[in-house]
Amino acid sequence: MQALRSPAADGGVAATPARTGDEIRVSVVIPNYNYARYIGDAIDSALALDWPHVEVIVVDDGSTDGSREVMARYGQRITALHQDNQGQVGACNTGFAACRGNVVIFLDSDDVLDPSVVREAAAVWRPGISKVQFQMRSVDADLVPHGSVFPQYHHVPTPGEVRRWAETTGTYPTPPGSGNVYSREFLQKIFPLDHAGGRASDSCCIAAAPFLGDVFTVPKPLVSYRIHGKNDGAFSELDTLRFGREVVRATQLFAYTQRVAAGAGVQVTHEALRYSLTLLPYRIASYRLAPAAHPLLRDDRLALLRDLLEGWQRPQGISLPARAAISLWALLVLLSPTPLATRFVLWRFAPATRPKLVMQSLRGLGVVR
Template sequence: MNHVTVVICNYNYEHYLAEAIDSALAQDYPGTEVMVIDDGSTDGSRAIIETYGTRISAIFKKNGGQVSAYNYAIAVLETEYAIFLDSDDVLYPSAVSEVMRLFADGAWAKVQFQLDVMDSVGRSIGAYVPHSEPPHDCGKLLRGGWLYPSPPASGNAYRVSGLRRVFPVPEEGINRYGADFYAIYGAALTGPIATVPKALGGYRVHNADSETVSFANSEQLNKAPRAFNLRWEILRNIARARLQIELPPAFHDFSHEKATFCSSVYQATLLSRWRWMMRDSRGYLHTIVANPFWSVKKKLGTLALSGLCLFPYSPLSDFAVRYISNPLARRRVAGR
């Protein structure tokens, strides 16, 4: 039997950590191992981790950021397969069994699965991510500049030998975080991707009530676009040096463009909204119109919602931004 390690990288998430560890230990796949890497937490995380004793492999390291924790884990893993579970998320009991069934049937570099979106207290909101299923050859899409639809970190199982062709990655500055970017897209450059078309875990969204703009748990609005551009450039350098793959200078991704769109037009004046839409929306509109993963219906719907930002009535514009960016806002509208 192939063994799998569920790696939980934690930093100051004592309120959610036990739930994440318990979900990893509750897997019905007999060959599941659990590794918890605490990245220098200053809360009560260490005491929680120590209560599990030998049921888990516990590593306590100096704080270095999420990328540092991934680098460390990938270097020391002894299994060929791994799931990187965020310490505020959970896996359902059959998650490992489901992904290992697919790994057994093909030479997949990554198996991804949907995640149910939860609010901050762990209640399912009726949404899930991602909404689109990519083709197996996501590497071809990346070589054309398109970031493929992927769940967040916790919805991915990897072949570790593939990850080691990409990691370690630089840990400095703004690149302390976003390690899952390199795992998700780097893995696709090393082999094909398989998808389990159902939710096998829960993804927690913090502070995402329906009256605020939320990009799930990503960086603040003014940091997200800059961080994505930096990560793409680093991935390009890694792909060129280690994989002999040339990626284009620019990439296309609706999630990234959505962050720019929302930060530019949310609660902005009518003049500022029109100016951005007329001058700066080319990349945003391109990731809608040319999106290789979306249906025509979804493209038209997103374009129509985006167009509401040109109306003089600012509450309507802000509603459109919240609806596009925030799954909780969508749930409230659907329930009316």
């Protein structure tokens, strides 16, 4: 493995910024906690990247399930770090402090990278990039595809569009952690992370990216995203209280977004998040299925419908058919009897549970591909 760092002024080490694809030195940081069943696949995919300059750093965050034995099998092909349990944020902080690349991928230990993911990022890389984002394919615990990919980029956004959408709604179409390739120059502006975005380490990185650099989008599924029932971000069954927790997390993250934007000279208004069509389904599901625990006291059927109408009119990277589908879904959930509303919510958040006819209809309308 080539050395990726050069001496810094303080006697430490500093990564040379990547200016073109040829200068990219990749660090894949894999935080892990009790995913012994999956972590081998993640490590294998990182080691198999079709790129000459890659280091793989695995941070075990106090696992008790045999993960460390799996890691030990790789010997010196990886850098294995062990620490007491600090959560995903703490594990990513440890991994980032140890890594040497000028381009960084935070790979969840149950996800799998395609070999070409760095080649695809290098093809669009240029100065000023904060991240390159890809689509992800949903797979089951055995890596069998569910047949769906996300996000659905009906229109491939420019960096300027991503920035405007983040300004007007606090959100933009983005994959979670493993679907992003970050510039070290960007990450150095926000690390070490705190828990402003909740337990997930990717939240703050994703929220800050449009305001501290350019976000480039490659509309290809280049990462496999496992849905196995224990994911922090994926749904395989219905947990009615989880929607409220997601709303709280999004609200906290939005406050972080406002602070980062303000530091970059951009004002993101307090009401912007109300009109996010990404968050609105979580608000509706929380209000409808667990009203006593719903965290936003101002929400009722009329307020949610008003925000839906305003959100419809605000550009945020969602196609007209997709906006129509969200609106129809919202009406059905808000107005249907609880058992039926529950079924609609499940179909929305767990794509693998959708009836074939529903999937065919969504594909026919161009809502999903």
